[in-house]
Amino acid sequence: MKMIMAVVQDKDSNRLMNALVENNFRATKLASTGGFLKSGNTTFMIGTEDIRVQKAMDIIKDNCQHRQQLVAPVSPMGGNADSYVPYPVEVEVGGATVFVLPIEQFHQF
Ligand code: 2BA
């Protein structure tokens, strides 16, 4: 068994969850925050058999889009002055960042 952890943009999360459920995957959705943009994203945990990992990857690829996102200047007031960016910058946010981890044990009590 493998655990797929996929960080996706909030805009794609409902579509992705629907596609996963339609294809009989079990998944858990977590609200997460990107370290760089410091804005919300969504992390999916999908535990599945090894032979279904590729199918899950295809579903993720098909349902998550790359987007350009403008990072507004962030005031250092009350925040960390080290991360202060004085002008807006455009960054390309990927469709999905995906990690596949081995599962040592799986239990449901
Ligand atoms: P949910 O996805 O909301 O699922 C709630 C319950 O609905 C499940 O309980 C199961 O009894 C049923 N269920 C879910 N998907 C189904 C399907 N495709 N066909 C038939 N019945 C289905 P649990 O199995 O105890 O799971 C409780 C929660 O644990 C799940 O909430 C999900 O958030 C998480 N989970 C379970 N298996 C997972 C996995 N393989 N990967 C990631 N998260 C999992």
Ligand code: 2BA
């Ligand atoms: P954020 O950390 O908010 O990053 C959003 C986007 O900003 C990134 O998109 C990337 O294009 C850019 N970016 C991030 N760090 C940067 C840096 N130090 N310098 C320049 N540009 C940078 P993605 O790479 O597609 O990542 C989207 C989200 O996926 C990330 O949100 C983070 O939450 C997660 N992620 C990406 N790589 C990860 C990793 N190795 N471990 C854990 N989470 C990761």
